[in-house]
Amino acid sequence: MLATSEGTATLVIADATNYIKSFRYELFCSAKSLKQLHSVLFLDVPRSTSEEFNAQTKRYPEQVHAELCDRFEAPNPANRWDQPLFRFRLEDSFDDLPDEAAAMNPCEESLVFTEVESLAHAVVNTLVETRRQALPNKSTQAAVAKSADFLLDLDQIVNLVADHVMTSQTMGASFCRLPASLLNPGTESPSLKLLPRFTPHSISRAKQSFLRLVKVNPPAERSRLALAAMFFRFLMHSPQ
Template sequence: MPLVMMCGLPCSGKTRRATELLDYIKAHHDTEVHLVQDSFQVSKNNCFASSNEEKIVRGDIKSNAERLLTIESIVILDSLNYIKGFRYELFCISKHVKTPHCVIVCEAPVETIQEWNKTRGAEEKYSDEILKALVMRFEAPDSRNRWDCPLFTIYPDDPLPSQQILDALLKRKPPPPNQSTQSQPLSATDFLHELDRKTQSIVTSIVEAQRTAVPGDMVTLPGASEKFCLPRSIPMAELRRIRRQFIAYTKLHPVEDNARIPTLFVQYLNKTI
């Protein structure tokens, strides 16, 4: 099933449109559908003021798309998706899964966006500086690009063409995968799920262990036959970055026994940190 990329400036109505589409699909199509939204570890303003923090958020979006997208599910990504190269990466994920995709861009005048932003609560509001920067950095989708096509442009007062969007997704053939989007066949059908679940469990356990452990302690982690040597206090951002690196490598070099994943991840942590 398809990947739907929402796209647009902050406060342009992406979440409202994504929710409308989600409700329509649930009401008119018997399939599993997931709504994936940004997960911020810091405030929005601090996130978009830091390239590293923003990369972490994009990494999470991409990881969730890879984990949830299957030939039997629809994934709606409710995020800015304002970088052309990032939309191309998401397009490659859909090609790898052999499923169609589309882009829905929410258009609104900058003045309208600024007014809507003022009505938001303090935690959800963008600062004038960050909002201006995101407007300047926005790389608008272009239907001439294969990763931006089919493209649906929605204005604030437009009704959402939900059925046309669904038809464009379900009645199109998926793009043929190419070598750049192919990896070795996975040894188990639940490999990606287990890889994501087991590595996340270990990261969570390390974070909890750091509350009482001191540098040099040997930490026992769930499912791993080897212990993790805690060298220092490790920030969550670093653990998440290393986890993404391990997942990317392991997907290209899958193991036959999912039970080995925790030990391999611990070994990777001990060598990397």
């Protein structure tokens, strides 16, 4: 979405899987490479309040909600990928209210919408006024591989290796080596363990991740064997 957005008037809100700090770092790097403004908005809600929201909406089963809470990694203003950090606590909005208003249920929708809308305006205005922008550096200004022949060859090799891995699994093998068609005489092939098994989804995800990685970080050695071995090593460290 970031990569396909055009102009400076587009506002992209990534409100999924951003509870993991590694994903927030990836978003920061993407914004940096695209020379876009970036910030983190932390809606700091106590776990008990979150449980109350979930009980009312029944969006997640209790166990799933508990697991999501356990996996949550709160943003840290000391981390550059969590800057600038805007933190909002619903309870804070009651501090200056009269006693009868402060006694309202924190889950009151109208109050939530009003407070969040005010915060959203503050965030956007701050970003526009300060023009806080992550500048690209060598680590994010990647040398994208543009050769059509190279990209076509890369795609064919990755598909060949992926199909070979899935076929080896179907035959009941516990490990496999590179396809013989890619090996030179006397060449030693790395070995890939097939336990646990790759699924069609996991092998497809690994293929896409590897292709993106190589396209923005093209290797010096681009022979078919070198690329196949590189993908093989990538699979060794990919979740199955």
